[in-house]
Amino acid sequence: xxxxxxxxxxxxxxxxxxxxxxxxxxxxxxxxxxxxxxxxxxxxxxxxxxxxxxxxxxxxxxxxxxxxxxxxxxxxxxxxxxxxxxxxxxxxxxxxxxxxxxxxxxxxxxxxxxxxxxxxxxxxxxxxxxxxxxxxxxxxxxxxxxxxxxxxxxxxxxxxxxxxxxxxxxxxxxxxxxxxxxxxxxxxxxxxxxxxxxxxxxxxxxxxxxxxxxxxxxxxxxxxxxxxxxxxxxxxxxxxxxxxxxxxxxxxxxxxxxxxxxxxxxxxxxxxxxxxxxxxxxxxxxxxxxxxxxxxxxxxxxxxxxxxxxxxxxxxxxxxxxxxxxxx
Amino acid sequence: xxxxxxxxxxxxxxxxxxxxxxxxxxxxxxxxxxxxxxxxxxxxxxxxxxxxxxxxxxxxxxxxxxxxxxxxxxxxxxxxxxxxxxxxxxxxxxxxxxxxxxxxxxxxxxxxxxxxxxxxxxxxxxxxxxxxxxxxxxxxxxxxxxxxxxxxxxxxxxxxxxxxxxxxxxxxxxxxxxxxxxxxxxxxxxxxxxxxxxxxxxxxxxxxxxxxxxxxxxxxxxxxxxxxxxxxxxxxxxxxxxxxxxxxxxxxxxxxxxxxxxxxxxxxxxxxxxxxxxxxxxxxxxxxxxxxxxxxxxxxxxxxxxxxxxxxxxxxxxxxxxxxxxxx
DNA sequence: CTGTTAGCGCATTCAC
DNA sequence: GTGAATGCGCTAACAG
Numbered sequence: 001x002x003x004x005x006x007x008x009x010x011x012x013x014x015x016x017x018x019x020x021x022x023x024x025x026x027x028x029x030x031x032x033x034x035x036x037x038x039x040x041x042x043x044x045x046x047x048x049x050x051x052x053x054x055x056x057x058x059x060x061x062x063x064x065x066x067x068x069x070x071x072x073x074x075x076x077x078x079x080x081x082x083x084x085x086x087x088x089x090x091x092x093x094x095x096x097x098x099x100x101x102x103x104x105x106x107x108x109x110x111x112x113x114x115x116x117x118x119x120x121x122x123x124x125x126x127x128x129x130x131x132x133x134x135x136x137x138x139x140x141x142x143x144x145x146x147x148x149x150x151x152x153x154x155x156x157x158x159x160x161x162x163x164x165x166x167x168x169x170x171x172x173x174x175x176x177x178x179x180x181x182x183x184x185x186x187x188x189x190x191x192x193x194x195x196x197x198x199x200x201x202x203x204x205x206x207x208x209x210x211x212x213x214x215x216x217x218x219x220x221x222x223x224x225x226x227x228x229x230x231x232x233x234x235x236x237x238x239x240x241x242x243x244x245x246x247x248x249x250x251x252x253x254x255x256x257x258x259x260x261x262x263x264x265x266x267x268x269x270x271x272x273x274x275x276x277x278x279x280x281x282x283x284x285x286x287x288x289x290x291x292x293x294x295x296x297x298x299x300x301x302x303x304x305x306x307x308x309x310x311x312x313x314x315x316x317x318x319x320x321x322x323x324x325x326x327x328x
Numbered sequence: 329x330x331x332x333x334x335x336x337x338x339x340x341x342x343x344x345x346x347x348x349x350x351x352x353x354x355x356x357x358x359x360x361x362x363x364x365x366x367x368x369x370x371x372x373x374x375x376x377x378x379x380x381x382x383x384x385x386x387x388x389x390x391x392x393x394x395x396x397x398x399x400x401x402x403x404x405x406x407x408x409x410x411x412x413x414x415x416x417x418x419x420x421x422x423x424x425x426x427x428x429x430x431x432x433x434x435x436x437x438x439x440x441x442x443x444x445x446x447x448x449x450x451x452x453x454x455x456x457x458x459x460x461x462x463x464x465x466x467x468x469x470x471x472x473x474x475x476x477x478x479x480x481x482x483x484x485x486x487x488x489x490x491x492x493x494x495x496x497x498x499x500x501x502x503x504x505x506x507x508x509x510x511x512x513x514x515x516x517x518x519x520x521x522x523x524x525x526x527x528x529x530x531x532x533x534x535x536x537x538x539x540x541x542x543x544x545x546x547x548x549x550x551x552x553x554x555x556x557x558x559x560x561x562x563x564x565x566x567x568x569x570x571x572x573x574x575x576x577x578x579x580x581x582x583x584x585x586x587x588x589x590x591x592x593x594x595x596x597x598x599x600x601x602x603x604x605x606x607x608x609x610x611x612x613x614x615x616x617x618x619x620x621x622x623x624x625x626x627x628x629x630x631x632x633x634x635x636x637x638x639x640x641x642x643x644x645x646x647x648x649x650x651x652x653x654x655x656x
Numbered sequence: 657c658t659g660t661t662a663g664c665g666c667a668t669t670c671a672c
Numbered sequence: 673g674t675g676a677a678t679g680c681g682c683t684a685a686c687a688g
Contacts, residue, residue, distance in 0.1 A: 046437075046440045046441055047441065048382075048441070048442050049438075049441040049442055049443050050378070050381045050382045050385065050387070050442050050443075051382055053378045053381065053382070054376075054378045054379055054381070054382045057378065059378070061389075061421070068407065069397075069403050069404075069406050069407035069410065070400075070403045070404040070406075070407040070599075071403075072398075075397050075398045075399075075403035075406075076397075076398040078397050078398075078403075078422070079396065079397035079398040079424055082397065082422055082423065082424050083424060083426070086423075086424075086431065091421055091438075091443070092421065092422050092423075093389070093419055093420065093421050093422075094406070094410055094420050094421075094422045095410065095414075095420075096407055096410050096411060096414075098411070103414065109374075110377075110419075112374045113374055113375070113376070113377040114376055114377050114378050115377050115378075115419070217599040217602055217603070221602075242603075245603045248605070249603070249605050252605040253605065271398075271545040272600060272603055274545055274549075275545070275570075275573045275577070275600055275603060275604060276603060276604055276605070277576070277577050277580040277581065277604070277605075
């Protein structure tokens, strides 16, 4: 492995000049520059990033913590985060917390160990205190850590309201709401908002709370279809995408007609809601924009480009599919 | 940020002793060790990984290149790769190549720049030469680079044969095969194997080759449903999971009954094939095991633990769903 | 404009 | 058993 010294020797100049020439910092005469470039390419010189990192005390790596990469929403989010970071010259280190707070902690510690320059977290197993202790930049998706850590998220409350109103307009009389995340994340706002509207309309509401951090299809399927089996008179469901799809599956198997006998609304409106027949009506988040905002907010923090807002909440919209009746 | 010097000063010893005490390398008397540990915790000392990296010329980071993170198979693969690497004390850096060879190249270059200790690649846009040039460890999923780079993959040929035989037993007379990946990956083996069997049975076979590296649902949907529209007498389809689901959707919309009028077999058998109704019959890969093998093969290479095999091919099995007739 | 030097923080020889 | 010195490869400050 050729070092900068080798290049300097080969070109017959000092190492400082090589550094300046190759990095374009400081002035170097065209001819020596040429000599250096020739020497570098002859030796196949590549700067050792590790030495640079040590000197600069930065790595150009951002940590991304998600509960489960193999979940439609998070894999989409991760994809766009990586793409945006790439565009801005950063690399992405990824972590599945899979509901284990130790894992989340260990990745968080990489901030102190200087392995990553900042963290985007979408997980929620670890105690908030741990995040607040950190000195280096963190941004959060959908979990409110207070004013210390910028929050980016969707308007879950609006999504919950829209869903409630649509189910009510659809004439539902007994509605089930499936929630399944930890209590301190923004996605809970949709359920409180939903609940408020449904209850104020004097419509019967059931709440099914699933285990936290369960993201596997089989677990979803079993838990939810069991529940549905015990409450076959439910005529409206509001849930995350996966839960919505389970309900649809269950109904189709039982010969329950959709949307006539059962109305279903999902949340996220990822690809999977379009793979079913009919398409699932669902509240849609703008995932690419969420990712972009997370990245840019974090980089603003890291590069101290400007003051960043505490909260950035994106609008949501309804994806009208075939699991609800069209209403005017 | 406290350094090892600060700890040494605080404990009244030399830096070498601190290093030895904290890393457990070399002998240190119990009392000085105690002093050092106290000093370290008092100062809140965390070793700077960057300095370590430079010294060791290693980072403990592995690069993972996939075409598209928001694709069921790759997000699942990435999840298990990350989990296995974590278990073994490594971190995961991720890249979406999204079909752009420059991106693949740039991540590959991180090997030379010492940012990653090794690479697991599941992408296939970049010329094979570039991979072969590299000196540091690489393993490949499903793409054969020759004997220089270990290959891990599933038995695609067997999967193709199984699919062909099942469709033939199902009585199909006009079969469509949808392929959509670049020519130098193992997944093509399934199509050649499939084709051989179908053609030797004198059954009509259509081939629809999609754009490479297209992984978006909308693009899939449009291209494939258009094709189906032009060939409505097709009665059997073999495709990747997504293509299979598109066909099912199209059929359901057109009122074509499944599996009576149209039989469909997917490949991968990811979660999405179970979210539809009926479940899609599909050839199933063992993704967790693929991930584990990739990781262990790569780490064997990195840590020179042992000689690694050139090719490791995993068995596949059929997931029988409702898009084919049951045959005995 | 350019060569030399001094760290970045750590792990590891060497002497003691 | 322990301290001091050396170097990993690079960049930036300082002389020339």
